[in-house]
Amino acid sequence: MGVLNVTPDSFSDGGRWYQRDAALKHALALLDEGADIIDIGGESTRPGAAKVDIEEETARVVPVIEAILQARPQAVISVDTIHAATALAAVTAGAAIVNDVSGGLGDQAMHRAVAGTQAAYICQHWRGNPQTMDRLTDYPDGVVAGVISELNQRLEQAQAAGLAKERIIVDPGLGFAKTHEQSWQLLAATQRLQEELAAPVLIGASRKRFLTLAVAGGTDTARAADPAQRDNITATTSALAALGDAWAVRVHQVIPSREAIAAASLWKESR
Numbered sequence: 422m423g424v425l426n427v428t429p430d431s432f433s434d435g436g437r438w439y440q441r442d443a444a445l446k447h448a449l450a451l452l453d454e455g456a457d458i459i460d461i462g463g464e465s466t467r468p469g470a471a472k473v474d475i476e477e478e479t480a481r482v483v484p485v486i487e488a489i490l491q492a493r494p495q496a497v498i499s500v501d502t503i504h505a506a507t508a509l510a511a512v513t514a515g516a517a518i519v520n521d522v523s524g525g526l527g528d529q530a531m532h533r534a535v536a537g538t539q540a541a542y543i544c545q546h547w548r549g550n551p552q553t554m555d556r557l558t559d560y561p562d563g564v565v566a567g568v569i570s571e572l573n574q575r576l577e578q579a580q581a582a583g584l585a586k587e588r589i590i591v592d593p594g595l596g597f598a599k600t601h602e603q604s605w606q607l608l609a610a611t612q613r614l615q616e617e618l619a620a621p622v623l624i625g626a627s628r629k630r631f632l633t634l635a636v637a638g639g640t641d642t643a644r645a646a647d648p649a650q651r652d653n654i655t656a657t658t659s660a661l662a663a664l665g666d667a668w669a670v671r672v673h674q675v676i677p678s679r680e681a682i683a684a685a686s687l688w689k690e691s692r
Contacts, residue, residue: 422460423456423460428463441488448485461499462520463479464503465551498517518540519543524545524572543589545594546568548571560603569618586620589620591614596630601633608624612665622665626662636654652677660685663681
């Protein structure tokens with residue numbers, strides 16, 4: 422899954438693909454590099470990010486979805502949004518997946534809205550909001566057990582709203598209300614998450630802050646502070662996710678992760 426942020430304030434590439442033509446060019450490049458899905462987001466959800474009104478978010482993502490599908494009609498598009506209205510507009514424009522990082526907590530209408538479409542739904546683990554999430558990292562029974570329990574609640578609510586279980590993918594929300602160490606623990610538990618939640622698992626580790634523990638051995642503060650310097654570690658996490666049978670990985674740079682996943686698959690087949 423290739424990331425396309427059409428925002429001015431994304432933590433990793435804010436503003437680079439904000440204009441429609443630049444966004445289209447980058448989306449086509451991601452597809453040419455081997456992305457199976459393009460995930461388009463019009464509102465940053467990084468810790469501390471400012472809210473964007475729904476009309477503005479929709480105006481950012483819908484023209485890009487339409488442009489991509491006009492250029493590549495077979496492309497699979499995901500919309501990264503916590504708002505039901507944006508999700509519906511994106512699906513109407515041709516998006517096949519709704520990637521809701523709030524798991525339905527950001528908009529109580531989301532589950533029922535998606536249930537009324539044919540789109541798949543990515544339900545991410547989430548606590549609080551971008552302003553408070555970094556303070557909500559207490560998991561009395563451990564982060565893996567806590568995330569499984571809370572995601573199960575979200576899955577039950579989604580199904581009660583009419584979303585069929587087979588249309589739902591889960592995401593443990595690495596970096597969202599997690600310490601760096603907790604994000605690594607969840608990555609290591611990819612297979613357990615899939616088994617206990619009985620759903621495909623998306624891993625979104627790309628360029629996130631928890632990767633700084635591994636950049637230059639955690640000692641080069643200046644290098645670790647640059648999100649683009651985390652791409653090598655991102656590729657490694659993609660390989661680890663693949664070994665845990667993840668459904669997909671969400672990445673900014675497709676080729677390094679594609680090659681790392683291929684190597685992991687060859688290693689696994691050769692054991």
